[in-house]
Structure formats: C-alpha cells, structure tokens
Amino acid sequence: MYISYSAISRVLDKEKGIYRNSECGGFIFDLATGTYGTVSPDFTEPPKRKENTSM
Numbered sequence: 001m002y003i004s005y006s007a008i009s010r011v012l013d014k015e016k017g018i019y020r021n022s023e024c025g026g027f028i029f030d031l032a033t034g035t036y037g038t039v040s041p042d043f044t045e046p047p048k049r050k051e052n053t054s055m
Helices: none
Strands: 009-012 018-021 027-028 035-037
Touching: none
Parallel strands: none
Antiparallel strands: 009 018, 018 027, 027 035
C-alpha cells in the first residue's frame, strides 16, 4: 500500500501514528521510516469535531 503524505487527511492518534483517509480508512503510518500498518481492532476512533456553522 502506498499513500502520499497529502493523502493522510485526519490524525486519530499522533503518538501511535494512527491516521484515517477516505481511500484506506484507518491505518498506522510511521513518518520516520515510511512504513504502514493496520490499526488494532480494539482501537476506538475519537469523535469527529462539529464544524463551526455559526457564520
């Protein structure tokens, strides 16, 4: 699996290197080595923030 850095759209857990994008869903990516992995099944995704619609 190859994903460009621009395809990492949402950081789920910065310390664990867990990201999400629309192409692959959740995945682990090590920025130092450029390697990918799968997210543990027991990982719970944090809730999405509400968009500011008060404008």
